[in-house]
Amino acid sequence: MDPAVNPYFAEAEIEHFLAVDSVGESVGRISTTIDPAYVERFGKTGFFGWFECVNDPEVASALLRTAETWVAERGMERAAGPYSYCATQEFGLLVEGYDDQPAVFQPHNPPYYRQLLEDAGYGPDFRTNTFSWVAGRDAGMMEPLVRRGEELCDRLGLTVRDLDQERWDSEVDLVQGLLAASFAENHDMVPISKPVLRFQLGELRELIDPRLTRIVEHEGRAVAFVMLAADGNELLKVAGGTVTEEFAARYEELKANIRGTVVLMMGARPEFEGQGVGRVLVGEIAKVVLGRVGSYRDMHTTWIHEHNWQSRAYLAHTKTGPARTYAVYGKDLAP
Secondary structure, X not given: OOOOOOHHHHOOEEEEEEEEXXXXXXXXXXXXXXXXHHHHHHOOEEEEEEEEEOOOHHHXXXXXXXXXXXXXXXXXXXXXXOEEOOOOOEEOEEEEOXXXXXXXXXXXXXXXXXXXXXXOOOEEEEEEEEOEEOOOOOHHHHHHHHHXXXXXXXXXXXXXXXXXXXXXXXXXXXXXXXXXXXXXXXXXXXXXXXXXXXXXXXXXXXXXXXXXXXXXXXXXXXXXXXXXXXXXXXXXXXXXOOOOHHHHHHHHHHHHOOOXXXXXXXXXXXXXXXXXXXXXXXXXXXXXXXXXXXXXXXXXXXXXXXXXXXXXXXXXXXXXXXXXXXXXXXXXXXX
């Protein structure tokens, strides 16, 4: 949230607000974002995000009205969210799957948040899903996926390698280029810039095991990738919200034994879509559940847009239904 640190503040207009009660206690918060690149591509929509609120429609309404006024004063005709701050960071309101422990980058909120937004005049714009596969329960379906991916590598003349930590910046830029090419026509998302991706992945570097990023190459050229991170929520659960000396002393041991992984992003160059490279990526992911990558055994995804046919086509090979469902809510603003 620090403009001096986060380069996204140089690309978008952002503000933060707190709701404070009569005795000075904070009872809610909200952020606002206007992303010029998004507005140019998709229309005059401003975002709200980082939304947290007590179960009080009056407080929620005050926060949302403040956000609506802020974006409307800057020429926006619609408000949508939660986006914290945009579609390449955490977004969406959890609407199904409240009882499951969220993996890192899977937002979590109480069920009443949905009613607070609906009472304020918001309706769902679109939904996203997360998926999960765990060792034991899902291992049986993974072996054929790995085998199929390896067969396709041989047939298509593809090779797969790890992320090279020694060339971190150039590897991140490579991922950014592949991501931009893959999602050029994606709904509700503009390409993430190199500075912002470098910042976001730099913040996550502790959780990015190079073995969990798989870069697919054809004749020496990178054509597809999938990037996973270790599930940092396993560490947060052990810490119980407080970084004690005991926790700090055990940190490296705990990190080395994280079971879960999270698919941060995946994609392929458009000219390779439909040739089987998606199955190669799925096969690489499936190796995690089979215990072939360090201590990792479980796999979760971040949010898969209901219109993201590329990723849903990849995931269809696993024949698994969604674990959690999120919605982005929107509202037209009065002229």
